[in-house]
Amino acid sequence: MLAKQRFVLDTTAFTDTQLRDDYGEGDLSKTVDAMLDLIAKSRIKLNISCHMPPITYKEFTDYMSRYECPDETLVKAETWIVKKTPNRYDTKIPSEIFYEYVQDMRERMNKGMRISENGIWEAAVESMVMMSRGTQKSEIEAKVLGKAITDFRKRYRAALRKGTLDSAPDLDVLLLAKELGAGVVAADEGIKVWAERLGLRFLSAKSFPQMMEEYLQHYD
Incomplete structure (x- = not known):
């Protein structure tokens, strides 16, 4: 069994404009579907798990619903994204x-x-x-x-x-990553800045699927 890797995803890990161009021909539904397929393969083959705090997951699914993503994609999200509330009382921040x-x-x-x-x-x-x-x-x-x-x-x-934390979902992403010892995936400059200040591994929304594809290529 490969060593487990965990990542906490912000909504922008799916909705970034550059990501849509690279994986969905500009279409959000196609992008999210392609990302979830990669997440599923990486979970089964590479022992990589992707998490979201419930408040972030709701923000993500509400966004998908506004763009009328198909029910099949929502089922995939429910299946492969692990929802967990961060322990806000015991997680230690310097x-x-x-x-x-x-x-x-x-x-x-x-x-x-x-x-x-x-x-x-x-x-x-x-x-x-x-x-x-x-x-x-x-x-x-x-x-x-x-x-x-x-x-x-x-x-x-x-x-x-710009460049700071301005919402509860942003903060929960960082707290959960800190609690799990996980990497953070986002296209948000504020999350990037504060993830790095907290000593967390950070991957941009664009580089995360590229990393999974590289891993899977060598696994196969």
Whole structure:
């Protein structure tokens, strides 16, 4: 029996755009089906098991349902993905990691506040200039405020969410991987950053199926 390898999968391990191009011709259902076939073969032949926390698994299946993945694919997912809730009480995380996370979030919030202030000033100045020229209120709202809100959302989201943990499913993936001593598979930059800080093995969504194919090629 080969030594057991475990991996904890984020939803992005299946939904990454590059992965869809490589394994599903751009189609999510085909991609997920191909991935699950690889996971099944690797489980039987190579003793590789793939896990998801229940909250992440629900996020994954909800996503599949929105794209109308066939029932057969959902059955495969239920069969080959191991669902397990991480032990949030006993899993030990170094206090330095918690300190770094708090510092990171504080810096992001400060950056978000500066983005908010700049956005308000820019919109206010442009609105006043247009009013002084006799521009109608409806036109100001359409040209200035609508654009300001769109730009603000984009910049604010990038400042606060890109490269960090921003959801319970993300955190559960890392906690379960830490508990199991497993690798982490994702296409999420925040999960990658914090997986590496926790000393966990990380594989990108693109490289994970390539690894399994390489293993299976040599097994056969």
